[in-house]
Amino acid sequence: MQVYLNGEFLDQKKAAVSVADRGFVFGDGVYEVTRVVNGKFFQEKEHLDRLDEGLRGLKIKLRSEIRDSIPNISRELIQRNGHAEGEATVYLQVTRGAAFPRTHTFPEPEVPATVYLSSGPFKPHKELHEKGVDVITVPDVRWTRCNLKTVNLLPNTLARQQAKEAGVNSAVMIRDGVVTESPNANIFAVKDGTLYTFPASNYILNGITRKVIIDIAKSLDIPLVTEPVRQDDLYELDELFFTGTTTDVQPIVRVDGREIGNGTPGRIVKSIQQEYNSRLYG
Numbered sequence: 001m002q003v004y005l006n007g008e009f010l011d012q013k014k015a016a017v018s019v020a021d022r023g024f025v026f027g028d029g030v031y032e033v034t035r036v037v038n039g040k041f042f043q044e045k046e047h048l049d050r051l052d053e054g055l056r057g058l059k060i061k062l063r064s065e066i067r068d069s070i071p072n073i074s075r076e077l078i079q080r081n082g083h084a085e086g087e088a089t090v091y092l093q094v095t096r097g098a099a100f101p102r103t104h105t106f107p108e109p110e111v112p113a114t115v116y117l118s119s120g121p122f123k124p125h126k127e128l129h130e131k132g133v134d135v136i137t138v139p140d141v142r143w144t145r146c147n148l149k150t151v152n153l154l155p156n157t158l159a160r161q162q163a164k165e166a167g168v169n170s171a172v173m174i175r176d177g178v179v180t181e182s183p184n185a186n187i188f189a190v191k192d193g194t195l196y197t198f199p200a201s202n203y204i205l206n207g208i209t210r211k212v213i214i215d216i217a218k219s220l221d222i223p224l225v226t227e228p229v230r231q232d233d234l235y236e237l238d239e240l241f242f243t244g245t246t247t248d249v250q251p252i253v254r255v256d257g258r259e260i261g262n263g264t265p266g267r268i269v270k271s272i273q274q275e276y277n278s279r280l281y282g
């Protein structure tokens, strides 16, 4: 398997970043994961726009020639790895670069950003999409700039691990009594035929899939309200589901051991799944 690192394609086993890299030392970087179906990058521009937003948010300067070459690098990478056919994902990470000695303030003089891309085969979680998943609620202990897709994922990994140890698939995160999102997906709820999702703000990652789902809701004439769902109302919902690049549209059928709706994927999530699949694979 080959990866791209700072201007070259090389064997994944030989790829190495400096111990002084600020991604390693501070988690000072951003990332993106893009779905690729038979060589076609799904929502590529949106992912690159969000990368730009993250770089701006962290004040990381990425040379424009490098930024503009990301689509070509991604294509070359999937070709080299045999991922241009079938399903794959491309992972992209940009950090502020390597600087020694360690200082909290940005390196002076500036250092080149570290740019890393890898690709891998992908298998959609079909069984989970059909049956739905069980989740637990956990406190959302993240910082208040969750709109930036940074590599600082410790609260997210700890929440996923907690879910795993509880014997369920994932978690629903709660901040100030309302549902924000999951450690790696956005959340939509259905009550009396209306769709609810947390507003795009600094408290959630504004998912690329979330935006596609909002567009699908419009096209299917499903009323949508961008308001958070209260934890107190969670167990009374008709439907609940996750959305994300590698999650797709995944129904949630149990929260904290209590059934959502009748404990099986509902009508609205199924219609959204169908339309989402036709956009992804169409």
Ligand SMILES: Cc1ncc(COP(=O)(O)O)c(C=O)c1O
Pocket (backbone or CB within 6 Å): 156, 181, 182, 183, 184, 185, 186, 204, 205, 206, 207, 208, 209, 210, 243, 244, 245, 246
């Ligand atoms: C915290 C969080 N929220 C939401 C999402 C979904 O975003 P997207 O649809 O862009 O994959 C992700 C994806 O990794 C995530 O990490």
